[in-house]
Amino acid sequence: MTQSPNSLLSSIWPQFSRNGEEHLNPYYTFQDYRQTWGMTIFILMTTALLPLIVMALIYYQLTETSINTEALLRTERLASNTRRAVTFFLEERLAALTFTVNEMGYDRLTRPGVLSEVLRNLKLGFGGLTDLSVMADNGTQVAYAGPFNLEGKDYSDQPWFMECQQHDACVSEIFSGYRDVPHIVVAVKSKRPDGHFFVLRATLETERLIQTLSAFKTGEHADIFLINRDGLLQTPSQFYADPSRHVSLSVPAYSDRTKAVLSSDRSGLPIIVGYAFIDTKIAPTGFILMVVKQKASMMKVWLDLRSDINWFLAISAASIAIVITLTSTVMVNRIFHADREKAKTMALAEQNCQLASIGQLAAGVAHEINNPLALINETAGYVKDLFLIKEQYKEDTELVEHIDTIIEAVERCGTITRQLLGFARRFDIQTQSIDLKEMVTDVINFHKKEAEYRNIAISVDIPETIPLIETDRGKLQQIILNLVNNAFQAINNGCILDIRAEMDGPEQVRLFIRDNGCGISEEHLGKVFEPFFTTKKEGQGTGLGLSITYGLVQKLHGNIAVQSKTGEGTTFVVTLPVQTKKEIQA
């Protein structure tokens, strides 16, 4: 259990440790496993997460645009409905006044009691009226019905009266006037028979108008109110009034249609403003209807959904990242370990080759020593023979003992040379039937990953007509492995390696291993099979690879040749007998 934090750490941050194994470095497929691991994670993450994030962003964009459009339309619709209600409220009252003046005329309306009767009827019919009065064309109030006694007052300087002089009807802004109570004046003008005009004026309670506006309010953050064209609030605003009773938003430019626009309030919060300039069919007004909604409240559903999607995205991305990291770690770790095994095998193979060459050397030395040993042995043996034959030495056992000492020493030397030869025998030929194509494929598989990594194209063309070869499996494998290794070291990424075979008469097969790498210069071409010859930097090559290969081919009774041109590539041609004669076992 104590190891679990370590194993967790190694699944997240693998070590790819090569401690004490620097000698294996040339055999690894990838030189930097940390980089390979990082690249794998990066590529997989990009491939998996990028489409997810892009799709989410596109979805956000489309949904937000559509919800914005919907919010604007809804606000515009609300403003339009409210506008119709306010317009109807004013028009209804103006129409009643127009009907009254046209129907009753100045004389009837100014008779005592009539105006009160009309007011009562109007209150019954429409409600919302406070009082009713008739003005002469000089602005003097000539008849009055209502709770205040304002008869005789002069209204000639009132803006609504001045407007009424110019038009047939008027609607005032909301003001306090003489009675000091906020109200709206609606008035219609008519002509008397003497040619002078008079005005029938009614005062409307603002309460009814405010109630009408409130009826359209939906949601906590919606605000519906009227302003005049200077921005002065005509009805109370819940959120957008400043201390001077002006609206805290900018006054919209005139439009004869209802509109909705995106804007922001003083604190920078996004809002949607719907507005309409109120005009009745009978008289224009100075009112602007404002419908203001906070965008956040309208987008709440979407914001909640977006938050859910964000969570889902974050959890998905985290899961994908964890799975990719763990998978990449496991996979790259496996590649690393498999590669390390391969590197070890290849290092061992090369070491075996070196041992084989040491074995050959030992065998050569032992053979050379055996000849003089044999001479010493025979000479001493002959002297001993003489001592045993000749009468005068027969009694001198000491002399025979001395000779025996020499013979024993020779025998000991012979044992040593036999042991040396025995060591070399481990590398003797053991023949069996080999399918050349299968063996080449096996060897290529060793390098498959490296070839893919380095983008090296390997083509193998070994026709089915090539018979099974009677030869030593290990040695042939080593020969092919060495030559393919050699080619891999000589070629750059993106080059080709071509392996093909053909029959050379009925008894020999020729194997061509061709690369299009850097090639071998003419001066070096004659030395490539010499032991310890290398063009690599010191410490990077033993110079034994091709020399060992040469020795192995010789052992299999074949021969090896090389053709090369600097810059064009190199071809090694190995010729092997189809049947290798059997090794003699002593």
Added chain:
Amino acid sequence: MKVLLVDDEQKFVLMLAKRLELRGLQADVSFSGQNALERIERGERFDVAILDVKMPGIGGIELRRRMGLIDPRMKFVFLTGHGSNMDYTLGANEAEDYLPKPLKIDELIETLNRLAEGPQAVPEPGN
């Protein structure tokens, strides 16, 4: 028994011949495969030829093949400096005898006795 010793190591082969003669064998020497072959071609006959495997010119294996063609009755014993290890191949009869250098004279005598068909005893020196 008439024996022909063929080896390019002259002192060795002379010494070995003397030792065989001490044991009552008729031993003759050649210092090259070529010379030995010429002698056989000239009509000289031996019961057994003791051949070094590795010699300049005609080696022991080739020499055995060519001598065998001339005198099929001849027996052969090979000597080799490779001890018990043969890193060459032989296209000859596998029943041939091999002895490693340095030789043990008793083993050689035993081999020759066996080849001589029957107990044609080779005497110990001095007997």
